[in-house]
Amino acid sequence: MDLKQIESILRNSGSANNLVLKKEIEILKSKAIDRQDEELANKLWCLENINEIQFLFISAFNNLKKKEYYKAWSDFSYIDIKLCYFREHSENYYTDSDEYGLLFIEEYSRKFQKLFPYKYFLSRESIIKKQRCSVCGTEITIRKKCKHSVGELYMGEMCVRIVSELQFLAIALVRDPFDKYAVIFPQDLEYNYGALEELLNLLETPYEKWGLTVIKRIGEKFVDARRNGLCPCGSEKKYKKCCKNTQKELIDHYAIKLNQNKGNNSILRYKEFGTWK
Known part of the structure; x- marks a missing residue:
């Protein structure tokens, strides 16, 4: 499978087998890295993320149908995070024509999230003690940096900081954190998912x-x-x-x-x- 075939499949918004397509992209990216073709490797990183975003959207819908509400919420939350980092490198894919369905997924993920009853979340307050660069492995300190910038692509990999030592200070109760996985489930509270149930009775596919x-x-x-x-x-x-x-x-x-x-x-x-x- 070549680059054009993968792009063509992804234009159908996740109609292909996610795992098969993921493997094909990994093979092409590995070959691009061996040739030191950074432009192609970075392009394949974009396709890798499109494939995962499409899969997560379908997974979230299927979990809603199965009434696995927290699993669906986690899928939508991960979509938010991936799109946040993806936009900066997606000028050829995140377009007004929306060939890959990313604008649709972003809009409707947020619509679905509005119908969840989750309002409060836990957020950690902490101090990072040790961290290193995901690209070169250099330990990052106030006085010691590396040549890689967080959020930039390097040979098909986004640079992030990997935390190896963390000191927890406190847990805060918040309404709108960046990371929305930490939903509060009080022991005597049962959330009402009636709004989602009503909607899912109307929908047959995630792309309606x-x-x-x-x-x-x-x-x-x-x-x-x-x-x-x-x-x-x-x-x-x-x-x-x-x-x-x-x-x-x-x-x-x-x-x-x-x-x-x-x-x-x-x-x-x-x-x-x-x-x-």
């Missing part, structure tokens, strides 16, 4: 287009609350002096629109649902 609108509406427990009665939030204050006419009584309500082609007919399916009671 759908629209998402978020509307703020009064939560069900506040609908019949009396002005002078106790606030449904449990504060033991009067409703009028607590949550009434504030953001506290509002919940996200989602409206999804999905165009589906059935034969020669285009069917618009529309669904509204809230995330929490």
